[in-house]
Amino acid sequence: MTRIFSGIQPSGELHIGNYLGAIRNWITLQQQHTGSLFCVVDYHAITGNYDTDLLRQRRWDMARSLLASGIDPSKAALFMQSDVPEHTELSWIFTTNQPIGDLERQTQFKDKAGTMESIPAGLLMYPVLQAADILLYRADRVPVGEDQVQHLELSRDIARRWNARFGEGFFPEPQPLLTPTRRIMGLDGKAKMSKSLGNTIGLLESDDDIWQKLRPAATDPQRVRKSDPGNPDVCNIFQLHKAFSPEATVAEVDTNCRTAAWGCIDCKKVLHTHMVAELTPIRTRAQLLADEPSRVLDALADGARTARTIAQETMREVKQRMGLDPLKVS
Numbered sequence: 001m002t003r004i005f006s007g008i009q010p011s012g013e014l015h016i017g018n019y020l021g022a023i024r025n026w027i028t029l030q031q032q033h034t035g036s037l038f039c040v041v042d043y044h045a046i047t048g049n050y051d052t053d054l055l056r057q058r059r060w061d062m063a064r065s066l067l068a069s070g071i072d073p074s075k076a077a078l079f080m081q082s083d084v085p086e087h088t089e090l091s092w093i094f095t096t097n098q099p100i101g102d103l104e105r106q107t108q109f110k111d112k113a114g115t116m117e118s119i120p121a122g123l124l125m126y127p128v129l130q131a132a133d134i135l136l137y138r139a140d141r142v143p144v145g146e147d148q149v150q151h152l153e154l155s156r157d158i159a160r161r162w163n164a165r166f167g168e169g170f171f172p173e174p175q176p177l178l179t180p181t182r183r184i185m186g187l188d189g190k191a192k193m194s195k196s197l198g199n200t201i202g203l204l205e206s207d208d209d210i211w212q213k214l215r216p217a218a219t220d221p222q223r224v225r226k227s228d229p230g231n232p233d234v235c236n237i238f239q240l241h242k243a244f245s246p247e248a249t250v251a252e253v254d255t256n257c258r259t260a261a262w263g264c265i266d267c268k269k270v271l272h273t274h275m276v277a278e279l280t281p282i283r284t285r286a287q288l289l290a291d292e293p294s295r296v297l298d299a300l301a302d303g304a305r306t307a308r309t310i311a312q313e314t315m316r317e318v319k320q321r322m323g324l325d326p327l328k329v330s
């Protein structure tokens with residue numbers, strides 16, 4: 001049986017990069033694979049300095065946004081990582097057997113650690129906790145964006161190493177599930193869309209706020225005047241059309257850009273219409289959930305119960321295989 005697991009940090013608002021790279025796929029997959037698990041990974045969000053009140057707010061907002069996006073608690077378990085203590089328990093177990101060099105080579109560690117004077121050990125151990133998140137549920141498929149592929153490679157190494165020592169075949173080797181929109185660029189068109197770079201469009205932003213961000217967004221840099229023909233292949237706005245607009249519109253955009261029949265603003269107006277069409281129902285559901293917070297809390301409580309049942313069973317077997325099972329009088 002295929003088991004799907006994925007996670008998202010509550011380190012800011014849910015943005016269209018997260019949505020197109022991962023969340024939209026979670027929503028499709030929950031239909032095909034009942035018993036999928038989706039986690040707000042709050043322990044991952046405390047590896048740097050943070051404000052406690054803001055974290056509390058963001059954990060809440062993330063759960064609400066995921067439900068509003070279409071995670072259905074009757075099909076999938078949605079839960080907070082910190083509600084299932086077995087994540088950190090299994091993470092410690094993997095840490096004991098993890099070469100530090102492999103962790104130091106992770107791109108995300110190098111990027112973040114490079115800007116810090118004192119590096120928290122949690123930042124280095126982050127991908128070990130990520131492996132524990134996945135393997136705790138013995139999940140074999142992980143819908144993520146492209147930036148998580150290296151972490152998943154490490155998760156496979158961890159599973160392989162533990163299996164070789166304690167139980168061949170016990171943990172599956174989890175594979176990423178990528179979408180055609182696996183790497184959404186920011187509105188500057190230069191770097192990956194990312195909460196920390198401030199180049200995002202939030203999933204719950206108003207139509208007008210979205211337009212204010214789209215209007216100045218980078219397009220084909222060679223196209224200076226409206227009369228210059230453009231190259232959609234190098235235009236970030238065209239990539240977003242492919243994600244949000246119907247096929248016929250994408251074809252029309254392609255032609256009208258190459259022939260300069262449309263200027264970039266015309267093209268962005270059409271994109272705005274299709275984006276808003278997809279995002280408005282999400283925003284409406286998010287508002288309904290804000291008015292009825294018990295629905296969010298109930299979904300999280302149910303999700304955590306389901307997750308804990310699986311997690312406890314995995315840990316029972318892990319401990320038994322490692323000589324850590326409850327002692328008995330012989």
Ligand code: TYM
Pocket residue numbers: 005006007008009010017018019020021022023041044129130131133134142143144145146147148151181182183184185192193194
């Ligand atoms: P996070 O919180 O940064 O991002 C959540 C998901 O969104 C995807 N994503 C993107 N996809 C395409 N284009 C983008 N610009 C973009 N930005 C973000 C990410 O690839 C991810 O799928 N380490 C993880 C969280 C995590 C996790 C896990 C994921 C912890 N444990 C276990 C899967 C399984 C992270 O920081 O994702």
